[in-house]
Amino acid sequence: MRRAQWAPALVVAALLISACQPSTTGGGGAQKPAKLTIAAVQGNEDAALKAVAPLYEQKTGIKIEIVEFPYDQLFEKLVTTFKANSPTYDLVMMDDPWMPKFGTDESLQPLDSTYGIKRDSDIPDVVYDVGTWPPPRGPVPPKAKGKAAHLIGVTIVGNVEMFMYRSDMGPAPKTWDEVKANADKNKKANFWGYVVRGKATNPIVADFLPILWSFGGDVFDSNWNVTIDNAASLKAVKFLVQDLKAAAPPGSESIDAADRSRLMAIGQAYQSTVWPGEITEIVENSTVSQVKGKVSYIPMPAGPSGKGIGMMGNWLLGVPKASSNGQAAADFITWLTSSDTQKTYVDKGGIPARKSILNDASLNQKNPYFAALAKSLEAVPNWRPRTDQWNAVETILGTNLNAALAGLATPEDAVKKAADQIRTLMKGAGY
Amino acid sequence: MANVTARPAPLSRAGAGRFTRQERLAYTMLAPVLGTILVIVTYPFLLAVLQSLQDSAGREFVGPSNYVNALANPLLYEALGATGTYAALVMPTEILLGLGLALLVHRTVRSSSVRALLFVLATIPLVLPPIAVGVIARLIYAPGYGVLNYLLIGAGIVRDEINWLGQPATAMPAVASVDVWQWTPFVYLVLFSGLLTVPREEIEAAQVDGASGWQQFWHIELNYLRPLLLLIVFFRLADVLRVFDHVFVLTGGGPGNTTQLLSLYLYRIEFKYFDSGQAAALAVLVLVGVSIAYSLVTRALPVERR
Numbered sequence: 001m002r003r004a005q006w007a008p009a010l011v012v013a014a015l016l017i018s019a020c021q022p023s024t025t026g027g028g029g030a031q032k033p034a035k036l037t038i039a040a041v042q043g044n045e046d047a048a049l050k051a052v053a054p055l056y057e058q059k060t061g062i063k064i065e066i067v068e069f070p071y072d073q074l075f076e077k078l079v080t081t082f083k084a085n086s087p088t089y090d091l092v093m094m095d096d097p098w099m100p101k102f103g104t105d106e107s108l109q110p111l112d113s114t115y116g117i118k119r120d121s122d123i124p125d126v127v128y129d130v131g132t133w134p135p136p137r138g139p140v141p142p143k144a145k146g147k148a149a150h151l152i153g154v155t156i157v158g159n160v161e162m163f164m165y166r167s168d169m170g171p172a173p174k175t176w177d178e179v180k181a182n183a184d185k186n187k188k189a190n191f192w193g194y195v196v197r198g199k200a201t202n203p204i205v206a207d208f209l210p211i212l213w214s215f216g217g218d219v220f221d222s223n224w225n226v227t228i229d230n231a232a233s234l235k236a237v238k239f240l241v242q243d244l245k246a247a248a249p250p251g252s253e254s255i256d257a258a259d260r261s262r263l264m265a266i267g268q269a270y271q272s273t274v275w276p277g278e279i280t281e282i283v284e285n286s287t288v289s290q291v292k293g294k295v296s297y298i299p300m301p302a303g304p305s306g307k308g309i310g311m312m313g314n315w316l317l318g319v320p321k322a323s324s325n326g327q328a329a330a331d332f333i334t335w336l337t338s339s340d341t342q343k344t345y346v347d348k349g350g351i352p353a354r355k356s357i358l359n360d361a362s363l364n365q366k367n368p369y370f371a372a373l374a375k376s377l378e379a380v381p382n383w384r385p386r387t388d389q390w391n392a393v394e395t396i397l398g399t400n401l402n403a404a405l406a407g408l409a410t411p412e413d414a415v416k417k418a419a420d421q422i423r424t425l426m427k428g429a430g431y
Numbered sequence: 432m433a434n435v436t437a438r439p440a441p442l443s444r445a446g447a448g449r450f451t452r453q454e455r456l457a458y459t460m461l462a463p464v465l466g467t468i469l470v471i472v473t474y475p476f477l478l479a480v481l482q483s484l485q486d487s488a489g490r491e492f493v494g495p496s497n498y499v500n501a502l503a504n505p506l507l508y509e510a511l512g513a514t515g516t517y518a519a520l521v522m523p524t525e526i527l528l529g530l531g532l533a534l535l536v537h538r539t540v541r542s543s544s545v546r547a548l549l550f551v552l553a554t555i556p557l558v559l560p561p562i563a564v565g566v567i568a569r570l571i572y573a574p575g576y577g578v579l580n581y582l583l584i585g586a587g588i589v590r591d592e593i594n595w596l597g598q599p600a601t602a603m604p605a606v607a608s609v610d611v612w613q614w615t616p617f618v619y620l621v622l623f624s625g626l627l628t629v630p631r632e633e634i635e636a637a638q639v640d641g642a643s644g645w646q647q648f649w650h651i652e653l654n655y656l657r658p659l660l661l662l663i664v665f666f667r668l669a670d671v672l673r674v675f676d677h678v679f680v681l682t683g684g685g686p687g688n689t690t691q692l693l694s695l696y697l698y699r700i701e702f703k704y705f706d707s708g709q710a711a712a713l714a715v716l717v718l719v720g721v722s723i724a725y726s727l728v729t730r731a732l733p734v735e736r737r
Contacts, residue, residue, distance in 0.1 A: 253596070406599075
């Protein structure tokens with residue numbers, strides 16, 4: 001009788017346990033799974049991925065399930081999933097500044113040594129470098145020193161921050177001085193010479209770093225010493241929060257990427273920095289833009305250093321350590337980044353990193369930013385400092401820059417405060 | 432005849448266990464609820480306490496140092512100040528507006544279909560995701576193309592755009608206004624329901640005695656609303672401590688740290704600084720703070736009707 005009482009509970013438990021098993025048609029991790037689950041960012045970055053995923057199912061019979069999250073929630077989800085070593089996702093989409101955190105924590109599987117993914121000469125080295133950990137160039141965090149470098153992520157969105165301007169109204173600026181001159185010249189009632197993307201933390205830092213680098217400044221030197229308060233860096237800060245702000249619309253302190261593109265699209269701004277996603281989604285989207293065909297895209301203008309330096313903002317796919325479908329996940333990455341698939345991917349609005357596609361004349365007509373993106377990649381853009389502390393550094397820097405932009409602090413005070421806080425943070429983290 | 436003493440009927444025992452059948456039944460009935468509370472409340476809380484005493488990697492016991500670090504960080508006090516300002520703006524506004532609306536509708540609208548329509552309209556803001564509300568609010572306050580500036584300039588009220596989100600004097604009220612829009616209907620719905628419980632005879636008797644509308648409210652209706660006001664204050668206080676999405680969308684905590692509320696600060700400690708120990712310590716401190724605030728609110732606003 002007692003056994004009979006427990007029987008339903010045992011059946012339920014057995015069903016629950018079987019439901020929690022990874023779904024594979026063969027049962028083993030190396031065998032063909034029934035589906036692959038991808039954690040992706042919601043927005044234009046994953047639109048093309050969603051569009052081509054059914055093709056993979058048609059080809060292989062493996063269903064691709066895409067679970068979308070807004071930008072910040074995706075990062076939180078990945079941090080907690082990796083921390084719990086949960087096998088929920090077979091593939092994860094990651095913004096490139098997240099790679100140091102996940103690389104340092106060893107949250108991802110090596111794609112080269114484990115699954116044989118190799119570099120393709122049609123894709124610039126910098127694109128593979130950004131998915132390699134420890135970083136193949138630049139300073140290496142103390143925790144990653146001496147470790148063998150592996151490819152832990154492959155770019156599927158070849159974002160590089162570029163520059164846009166109203167080419168129907170004036171010539172392309174070659175330097176930031178020309179940017180400032182054009183901004184002053186073109187500013188008039190209800191039309192702004194430059195749009196500063198100045199919202200606190202990540203937005204203002206993303207807008208500022210290319211200017212900082214072009215002015216010869218940086219956040220760290222090659223030994224992780226903080227240099228954001230040196231003369232070159234301070235000059236760059238003043239250029240942003242004083243010179244460019246003078247030609248910018250009021251409210252720069254709260255402007256994010258979508259506001260910037262809208263101001264361009266409704267014909268109220270002359271120029272700004274830009275990400276490829278903003279171009280396809282807003283500025284060149286004829287349903288919302290009044291300036292389609294009137295805006296041109298170029299690599300970052302040069303600063304006093306003589307160089308114009310763009311910034312990487314690639315989105316990568318990686319395979320979490322806990323995934324039991326690693327081989328199938330790696331096969332999907334290979335398929336997605338192959339030349340053939342990339343043509344369809346681009347047709348669906350994807351942002352490629354392949355040179356042959358970016359330089360294709362017919363595709364350039366449809367995607368007016370491809371040439372600038374190809375040049376930006378060729379010039380080897382910078383990436384954000386490869387430290388697992390970057391999120392905190394960005395928060396500190398972005399809050400203080402925003403305060404300077406809002407006039408709550410002088411540029412000098414803002415960089416000093418930021419530098420002091422970053423030094424304390426880095427020292428505490430063992431740098 | 433034997434003297435039989437009345438005794439309670441012996442509780443049947445199915446076995447040699449310590450509990451009676453009724454007791455076992457009671458515990459069995461309670462087990463799912465207690466188990467759920469244990470799993471979703473007690474266990475995470477104990478984990479948070481444990482985490483607050485460990486390093487950020489969760490490997491070493493570090494004693495109270497996370498609490499010391501958390502309390503020594505000046506940004507915490509900026510966040511507390513911002514949260515206090517936000518609460519001081521939204522809570523009285525929402526309660527007064529919600530109460531005013533509830534009284535107005537209760538006293539002037541007799542049609543049940545109009546009341547039902549108002550009920551539906553009041554429910555809409557409550558079911559909208561806060562992130563969506565933030566995005567809509569951004570279209571209102573955004574520099575350059577914001578609807579509010581457009582209307583103000585069009586009506587000749589202001590000549591130049593107001594930088595709603597970029598200056599401290601207006602950023603916090605702008606952010607708070609979104610909360611007021613979303614949560615005043617909640618206050619209205621709760622208080623309107625409370626007004627429906629006030630016996631008509633009491634109001635009619637007061638009217639016969641010549642009581643004014645204000646006297647009816649102060650001496651009769653308020654007594655019935657008092658426990659609901661306590662409920663509202665407690666819920667809204669808890670919500671204010673969790674406010675995140677629309678602030679994140681509108682200002683990202685800026686300008687500077689002006690609108691970095693406690694929840695946003697806590698989020699950054701956990702997901703930007705990856706300091707899980709300090710984040711857990713902050714969470715425990717917040718819980719203690721809320722418990723104290725709750726007990727103060729309960730004392731200030733007794734539940735018993737006078």
